[in-house]
Amino acid sequence: MFGLKGKSFLTLHDFSSEQIGELLELAAVLKAKKKMGIKGETLNGKNVALIFEKPSTRTRCAFTIACTDEGAHPEYLGKNDIQLGYKESVKDTARVLGRMFDAIEFRGFSQKTVEELAEYSGVPVYNGLTDMYHPTQILADxxxxxxxxxxxxxxxxxxxxxxxxxxxxxxxxxxxxxxxxxxxxxxxxxxxxxxxxxxxxxxxxxxxxxxxxxxxxxxxxxxxxxxxxxxxxxxxxxxxxxxxxxxxxxxxxxxxxxxxxxxxxxxxxxxxxxxxxxxxxxxxxxxxxxxxxxxxxxxxxxxxxxxxxxx
The missing domain is CATH 3.40.50.1370 (Aspartate/ornithine carbamoyltransferase)
Structure with a gap:
């Protein structure tokens, strides 16, 4: 997979056309398996934090079902559930969540926030939407x-x-x-x-x-x-x-x-x-x-x- 293990997904600037193509091919395979009722085990034992500053229908449901289909546990963290950026810095929150979770999704306002989460958490971070970029949507498109x-x-x-x-x-x-x-x-x-x-x-x-x-x-x-x-x-x-x-x-x-x-x-x-x-x-x-x-x-x-x- 072109060395994507451990890589964050913050913006498509960070991915080559070959890597994007590989992700699309993998998505097509996983979609076909789901249509046949085949669930995977590739994420067994993984825990994924889902941080939402902004509400969502598609992003929240997509991450939740994608996790459970492959054996992972998604944990939803709404804006009132954690103290990201006001009682606790993004840097400190990142280091705490990185010790507990295998990956973090962030949907919110600032691109800087999702970049800080990736810099300090030590785990892959996925951009579910910021004011600047919405890369998971583009893969679907x-x-x-x-x-x-x-x-x-x-x-x-x-x-x-x-x-x-x-x-x-x-x-x-x-x-x-x-x-x-x-x-x-x-x-x-x-x-x-x-x-x-x-x-x-x-x-x-x-x-x-x-x-x-x-x-x-x-x-x-x-x-x-x-x-x-x-x-x-x-x-x-x-x-x-x-x-x-x-x-x-x-x-x-x-x-x-x-x-x-x-x-x-x-x-x-x-x-x-x-x-x-x-x-x-x-x-x-x-x-x-x-x-x-x-x-x-x-x-x-x-x-x-x-x-x-x-x-």
Whole structure:
């Protein structure tokens, strides 16, 4: 597994395209086994701490089931269950949990927190979401694209909406590393940070992909994937009315689907969706939508990460 044992999963920057491909292949194998009712024993005797500063449906359920399917014990630690970062430093909490658990998942606000947990715990740490990155979601997205379109290379992947949130950041990294033609369509004020664009452009050049940042909605022509996310991330609720006004022209609706000129285009969303904002109900419930395959794949790809780094 390309030497992944003991490695943390904090951002896809830290993984080669070969390693990402290996994780996707492992996830497909584990998914097939689960469909056949075959449970594994690769994580027998392991204990995994699940730290949640932010609430979750998919991330919590995916980690919990992935652990139990492979024989591990997941321990949920909500924001009121431990004293992370206020009565006790992240550094000290990391060293305590690292003595008791074999791995730690963190879903919260600061990327610095998940990096400190990895630095001081001595065990693999998994980023279940921060304000900057959401790498476990991207693995699920890539697996879903492979399942529906057969491959990743040279597929045109369009992300529309807030182009500088954690999903846009992480999709840029993943798609550019895997040789896809990544396009972010967003108002210029919501374009991704220039340093990240430079880094991802280099990834794309190496993999045979490309990266385009634009305001032009006509760029959806030839899209294989249309992807969007909520217009206001968790913690930005006070900006809702401003964002809705700014991003309404960037809604994914049937007119935009038609503009792709691809009857086999797929629609993706990391969920939860605010229907009639970033996507219409019509598209969400249409034949183009693969959002629930994508949601299920969170479990299989998260399982693959834990098996590769712990077993």
């Amino acid at each position: 890539l697996l879903t694209v492979k399942e529906h379109l057969g491959s990743l290379k040279r597929k045109k992947f369009i992300y529309i909406g807030d182009g500088r949130n954690n999903m846009a950041n992480s999709l840029m990294i993943g798609c550019c590393k895997m040789g896809m033609h990544m396009v972010i369509i967003a108002p210029e004020s919501l374009w991704p940070e220039s340093g990240l664009v430079t880094t991802c452009t280099a990834y794309a050049k190496k993999s045979g992909g490309s990266l385009t940042i634009t305001e032009d909605l006509n760029s959806v022509k030839g899209a294989d994937v249309l992807y969007t996310d909520v217009w206001c991330s968790m913690g930005e609720e006070e900006k809702a009315s401003e964002r809705i006004k700014m991003l309404k022209p960037y809604q994914i609706n049937m007119d935009l689907i038609t503009k792709t000129e691809n009857e086999n285009v797929i629609f993706m969303h990391c969920l939860p969706a605010v229907k009639e904002n970033e996507v219409t109900e019509e598209v969400f419930e249409s034949k183009y939508s693969v959002v629930f395959d994508e949601a299920e794949n969170r479990m299989h790809t998260i399982k693959a990460v834990m098996v590769a780094t712990l077993s």
